[in-house]
Amino acid sequence: MQHHKEYIPKDYAGKLAKTFIRNPLTMILGIFLVAIGYISLEVMPREENPQMVVSGSTVIVALPGATAKEIEKIIVKPLERKLKEVKGVEHIYGMAMDNVGIVNAAFFIGEAKEDSNLKIYDKIMQNTNMFPQGTMNPIIKPLDIDVDIPVLSVAFYSNNKEMKKTELYDRVKEIQHHINGLDNVAVTELKGGSHHQFNIEVDINKLSGYNLSLGQIKSSVEALAYNVPAIKNRTAESTIAMLGIKNAIDNADDIGNIIVAQYMGSPIYLNQVATVTSSYDIQNFQRVTISTKEENGVFSPFQEQVTLTVSKLQGTNAVIIADEVKNELEKYKEFLSKNGINYVITRNDGERANEAVNELVFHLLLSIVIIAILLIFVLGWRESLIVTFTVPAILAITLFVAYLTGQTINRITLFAFLLSLGLLVDAAIIVIENIHRHYHSVESLHETPDELMIKATDEIGPPTNIATLAIIMTMVPMAFVGQMMGQFMKPIPANVPVALIASLFVAYIFTPYLAVRILKRPGHKKGEH
Amino acid sequence: MFAKFEQLVLKGIQNPMQRKLILLGTLLAFILSVLMIAPTKMVLAKMLPGKNNDTFTIYVKLATGSSIEQTQQVTQCISQYVIQEKEATDTEVFLGMGAPLDFAGLIKGSHFKNSENVAEIVVNLTKKHDREEPSYMMVQRMRPVIQSNCEKLYPNTEISFVEPPAGPPTMAAIVAEIYGNDSQGIRELAHKVENVFKSTEGLVDISIMQDQIYESFEVIVNSTKIAKSGVDIKQLNNILYLAFEGMQIAVKNSEQYNDQIPIFLSLSRKSKEFSKKDLLSIKSKLASLKLMNSMGLMIPVTELVEIKTKKSNPMILSKNLHKMTNVMAETDMVSQVYPLMDARNKILDTFQNEYDIKKIGLFNLELTNKADGKIYKLTWDGEMEVTLDTFVELGAAFIAALVLIYLLMVIYYKSYVLSGIILLGSFLSIIGVIVGHWIWDLITPDTFFLTATSLIGFIALIGISSRNSLLLIDFTKSLMHEKGMHKAEAIAYSSATRAKPIFLTAVAIMLASLLLANDAVFGGLGVSLIFGTIAAVIASLIVVPVLLYMTDLETQFHFHERKAVSIEDPL
Secondary structure, three states, rough: OOOOOOOOOOOOOHHHHHHHHHOOHHHHHHHHHHHHHHHHHHHEEEEEOOOOOOOOOEEEEEOOOHHHHHHHHHHHHHHHHHHOOOOEEEEEEEEEEOOOOEEEEOOOOOOOEEEHHHHHHHHHHOOOHHOOOOOOOOEEEEEEEEHHOOOOOEEEEOOOOOOOOHHHHHHHHHHHHHHHHHEEEEEEEEEEEEOOEEEEEEOHHHHHHHHOOHHHHHHHHHHHHOOOEEEEEEOOOOOEEEOOOOOOOOOHHHHHHHHEEEEEEEEEEEEHHHEEEEEEEOOOEEEEEEEOOOOOOOOOOOOEEEEEEEEEOOOOHHHHHHHHHHHHHHHHHHHHHHHHHHHHEEEEHHHHHHHHHHHHHHHHHHHHHHHHHHHHHHHHHHHHHHHHHHHHHHHHHHHHHHOOOOOOEEEEHHHHHHHHHHHHHHHHHHHHHHHHHHHOOOOOOOOOOOHHHHHHHHHHHHHHHHHHHHHHHHHHHHHHHHHHHHHOOOOHHHHHHHHHHHHHHHHEEEEHHHHHEEEEOOHHHHHOO | HHHHHHHHHHHHHHHHHHHHHHHHHHHHHHHHHHHHHOOOOOOOEEOOOOOOOEEEEEEOOEEEEEEEEHHHHHHHHHHHHHOOEEEEEEEEEEEEOOOOHHHHHHHHHHHHHHOOOEEEEEEOOOOOOHHHOOOHHHHHHHHHHHHHHHHHHHOOOEEEEEEEOOOOOOOOEEEEEEEEEHHHHHHHHHHHHHHHHOOOOOOOEEEOOOOOOOOOEEEEEEEHHHHOOOOHHHHHHHHHHHHHOEEEEEEEOOOOOOOOOEEEEEEEEHOOOOOOOOOOHHHHHOOEEEEEEOOOOOEEEHOOOEEEEEEEOOOOOEEEEEEEEEEEEOOOOOHHHHHHHHHHHHHHHHHHOEEEEEEOOOEEEEEEEOOOOOOEEEEEEOOHHHHHHHHHHHHHHHHHHHHHHHHHHHHHHHHHHHHHHHHHHHHHHHHHHHHHHHHHHHOOOOOOOOOOHHHHHHHHHHHHHHHHHHHHHHHHHHHHOOOOOOOOHHHHHHHHHHHHHHHHHHHHHHHHHHHHOOOOOOHHHHHHHHHHHHHHHHHHHHHHHHHHOOOOHHHOOOOOOOOOOOOOOOO
């Protein structure tokens, strides 16, 4: 081999290629990158939709007895004006109804949640004096997407017709407490079901018959249902004796036996004018029912049900929480079926998220395979192998960066990956194509493979750098798109540039490294040497 | 193959006729593709298309003041259709409240529902992979059947179908906000707009966000009689409430149950019922309800009060401190842009007799009632507004991207002309994007919309195709500089040599995007990338060489001396 001047790389591309081409750590670096990428994919929280920063608060002020027009004038309008002073509020919605006024302040998308909630709370608390006399304390309900939207809902229903209406609710309430204790579960709520209640239903005709008023009944029941703490007293021997006072009401009969008045000398008991039952909250008009498709394909008749909803803390993995809840429910299956209670999961966002993620990961792999096959035909299988290897390395770096910046894996993140997939093989293809061209050209026969790799990489360095920079430039303005849509699309400008930069490094470091080991120089030309 | 291409380019760029032809053809293609969007509507725009879901919710709203029993009748009517669906697995009815909150419900106010006239029905479907019919087609099929059969049970019943949105949730596809100072006038105008919506094709689930005014009764306390009879007003109000609504008057703590057990007092259902909804039966019922005064005498309530009929007080809505009512509509598998334009034109045509109409902004209207001179404003909100904002912002992002790339190229080449050529070359990919959407629309059964993701794809394309031109120009430069090639040859040779990697990267992008193209949400992005890349390849291999030939490359590359070598002898 002739002596000639060593090739000095002019661009970062060639410099990187030169540094790593004979470095023993390059292989380890490659394995390390893929490993951290895989770990990131496994540990990153999965969700169906990307997290959005949406802040807002609803202020509810009740003034019993006021008409809608009065509420508008004395509650809604002043409140709207006050909330308008808060910085960052985009829209204010006011609703004035009979007895109650509701004002909703929606912040600009992207305003920090905690700050916004605090600002509203502060504003209301500073101005409590603006509410007219007789108003009840204002209720401030901040909007919290993570906590407000359950990721899981389970419907419990009973096949046992004998079961008391309130029993289902009681049983589910016990389970709710256990579910709430699971890690990362934020809020659990129950919808539907009947609560336990003693009902005193007074017959108006009997009432007039005994010449009684409702007020008398009210005060006599109130008088009896009075609790006091236990009484502590000392004995002569200086010890303490506790005197507990039992509540006079123990069951429905106790209430029925309350004497409400005396009539011609004989007592009138409550159950003479009213039916007293220990049953459920009859005044509640809300009802929840369910019908499920049975094995024979026919829907069961609608049954009363209680739905338990579970929401997760922000930034936690919906998939894991959903699985944990499912496992927890399995534990109670026996307890429930003993009581004739069945359950069906009516919403599982964790499963949906997992499905969406897995489907997209599958698409990602499929795309890589398709591109690899294409490259086999055009460049040869060795070149194809090299390009195919760079893809997981690039994706791994991108995933790791996404993990570090606190992102979650969701539909949009994966679409960002799919979008960048088409772009990120480019750098590697351009490098490998140039290496391929030089390898097969007559002019470069005298050069060593190492040098040729470095030269080929260096040659296309500047235009590839600029071109990649150009694509990154196109993504940058997208990060400034506001509104919901901007928030929703944020993973694209956040991840595509990272993937592109990673693709440059990987192309400059690993493509020559692998090429020098895997590629074979055309044999017939060696003889001419 | 590449040698032939080299000859073709060499001949093409040196022939003035062919040059003109290529440039004219490009211009024509560009104009035609732009025409496809605007006047001919061959390609329809929408923010985001529908998404195939495993669940959807049916919102039921009866007229304000309806009872839970009436609401239940409507939900039963709907359920009987739902349970006939083969692909439904279970269904839950939430009477008098909202279903567990979801993205759509959060914006539509599902969590505030707490009245007897509302209900939500959740329908869960089999997994989308095992189901042939997409959820949006199911909804489209069920909607007319259920609405025509169940809405007629009670007047003013509104049944709407809510699907989890593909993107960010909005109030409704189209929201017309009607502002004004006069509640009655807003009401009238809202009804007129509602009727316009109802007659507009493609709009469904039309509703006005307002309470119906219904007949109610008012108890008017006669203070003189109260004072004389020795009862106080508070006592009277309390007893009335206790008798008919009932009250939890005490609680009992329980070790056995999870909650305190309330003790609830009320008249029994049977004895408190009014026999009819009229003044007389209410009076007769109140006559049997008695109060005890301070002297222990029983006084019938009717002695102390008068009862009158009155209209109920509807809710007063306001947005940003202005009185407002929303008229909302969903679109039935079509873009919201075109029905909105139709509805707006109809408003412009038919409202002229009663209102003076002034156009403000892009689509908004100001209506002045000719009779009383009161002014109303009609502004559009909802998905339409979000679409418009998003398209405007993405458009701005696109322009910013163009400027940034141009500046980058100017820094790299130190030439305005070359940077201009690169930019022009990349801009031509828009032809592919638009034509691609038209082709995809032809081959897919549903309407394929130009969406926000299409625009994102287009923005990304600018970068991709500028890379192609860049590699080409860079290679031409080095050929001319280092090998001393003549301009035409250098351009032809580099086009031919760079054709391979350009093709390769283009095919890689197209293959990677092929899987995107079938997705509901990101289909636009996929199609943009596939067809935009084709256009970009053609542009950078045919149009860019022509443009390059027509510029004085030696000056643009800042060569100090002309390196002229004969065409016939390249090396």
